Amino acid sequence: MRLLGAADVIVVHEATASRFREHFNPAAEIVEPGTVNPVTLARSAGLVARVFLGDPGVGSVLSDEARACVRANVPFEIVPGISAITGVPGYTGIPLTDGKHRDVTVVDAQEGGVDWSAYSGAATLVILGAENTIGEVAKGLIAAGRPDSTPVAVTSMGTTTEQYTVASTLARVASAAKNLDEPALIVVGDVVGWHDKLAWFETKPLFGWRVLVPRTKEQAASLSEQLRSYGAVPEEVPTISVEPPRTPQQMERAVKGLVTGRYEWVVFTSANAVRAVRERFEQYGLDARAFAGLKVAAVGEQTAASLVEFGVRPDLMPSGQQSSEGLLEVWPPYDKDLDPINRVLLPRADIATETLVAGLTELGWECDDVTAYRTVRAAPPPQPIRESIKGGGFDAVLFTSSSTVRNLIGIAGKPHNVTVIAVIGPQTAKTAEEYGLRVDVTADKPSASALAEALAEYGAKRRAAQVEAGDPLRKPSEMRRGARRRK
Incomplete structure (x- = not known):
């Protein structure tokens, strides 16, 4: 992520780029692999990031491209990734090794024609590229001497929210997995038994929702x-779309009064109100120090978080219901002996209800209800x-x-x-x-x-x-x- 954020050029397939674009340097040039030689780019464009799915050293052309860099005397780094070989079983709750099974063999079946007799032993098998030939793989392994009761798991769309795993046996897996989406990965061996006990991803409460x-x-x-x-x-x-008030004079007077000591309290009823006041402060070259000596109230946790991000810690929040009613339940009545000023500033939306103003007025406070922003339908x-x-x-x-x-x-x-x-x-x-x-x-x-x-x-x-x-x-x-x- 750090390199993607700094790269001048990113060489990546568009389908892959869409998943990670938020981490890209906004000024980076995006280049489709195969259209330009990465070595040529590296000589003229600064930092070039070549992005692969999975691990660049597994099932990719890393060796060819890195060798080209060596021949051209172009310095490079390799950032290891997570291969589907280990990543997908991890997301299905299948450890490839456990206390009884230590041997793992990876088989690339993309081209077909695999001699399954070479894999008749007890090692755990991880098979890539066999989506359309799951039945042939099972038959080949049984013919090679694997018991037809050997556990097998087939996972489609691994590590995505479309992941789906079928755990079966060599005898039954062809029919059980015939409707799975591609790409799929197969694990064969007793370690598949862990799936029912350790499945953590597909069992999340809103998985795939x-x-x-x-x-x-x-x-x-x-x-x-x-x-x-x-x-x-x-x-x-x-x-909704948040827009500035039609006339800025109200907010200008409110900010001036806030700085000159007109108010005892400032009440924020939304994160949008905090953002509106903060933007107005920045226009005037002010910051959170302008709240010195003021008491600040927030209607709920999210509003309070926005204030803290601004540098202001609320003095008052509802102890129960996070609403105007909840804030009024804990709001102190005006006391002329304790409160030097009886005025409260409420920077709010143009469609805000009158509940809070009415409640504060009943408690003896005077309120300046100011339109800080307008909400319009998006x-x-x-x-x-x-x-x-x-x-x-x-x-x-x-x-x-x-x-x-x-x-x-x-x-x-x-x-x-x-x-x-x-x-x-x-x-x-x-x-x-x-x-x-x-x-x-x-x-x-x-x-x-x-x-x-x-x-x-x-x-x-x-x-x-x-x-x-x-x-x-x-x-x-x-x-x-x-x-x-x-x-």
Whole structure:
């Protein structure tokens, strides 16, 4: 990753580049292998990164290209990768060696014509390139003397969220694995017995689930990372666009009052509000030191995290429900003997509710409710996304507010009835139901992290129920009519 971020030229197949583009130097030139000699590039273009899938020394042309560098007196480095030979079994929970089995033999069957009599011993076999000839491999090994009861595992699309493993025997594997996708890797030997005990990747609670997150990539970063840890494939689709206020004078006066001591408290009800104030500060050459002497409140954990990133640690947060109501429960009433100033600044969205202002006023505080930013409905997502939403291509959708429900349906349509609907709290659930959605999951506290955790618990229970009933393991999207069914 460090080299990709520094490279001037990156030689990589486009299909591979799409997986890792976020780590590339934005200014790097991307070159398709075979179109330009890497040695020529290295002589004229600075740092060249040649990217391979897996390990560059296994199943690639590393030897040819490195030898060309040596002949041309071009210095180079080799960064070892993880080969499918070890990576895929690791992701299926199959250790290639254990206390009883120490020998591993790798067989490349891509060209066919393998003399299987050479592999009749007890060594563990890792077989590459035999996707279309699994039956022939099994017959060859049995004919060579391997017992037909020998355990064998076939894994397709290893280490991706489409990974699927069939564990069987040489006698049965041809029929058991006939519908697997390519590419596939075969492991033969008693170590396959570990799969049922150690499978950790395919058993994740949301493994392979395509989850719609109605947020921008910036807002959804931590949430998407948490979903990935559960095995999901998150897809961010912004439903709102944040824009500056139409007239900046309000915010200008608010920032001036903040610096000159007009306020006792500043209340932040969203990360967007923090971002809006921070951007205004930067325009005036100010930083977090301008908050010296002020008390700062945050409505929840994510807002507080944005403040801490800015350099401001909140003085007050809800102890229970992370909402305006929860903040009012812990807010102190105005005391003229203790509080030198009774004014509170609320930089918020243009569509914010009046709950917080009304509650603070009742507690004796005067509020300057300032529009820090406007929220407008985002542009519709691309057509394939819209079709997936309405057609059941997503396994779940996370709604983090009532506005995300309204806006998503407004720009993309109503989610299919097989899609699991997860909401952040009762109010969002009410809005979803008003739009005719069936709410399956509600977070136990109003935070994005708790929402992801609640969805993972739902997925785990759903999977356990399928296992107990002896049903095929199928994602919600595979339950719709016409969906591809995995054998």
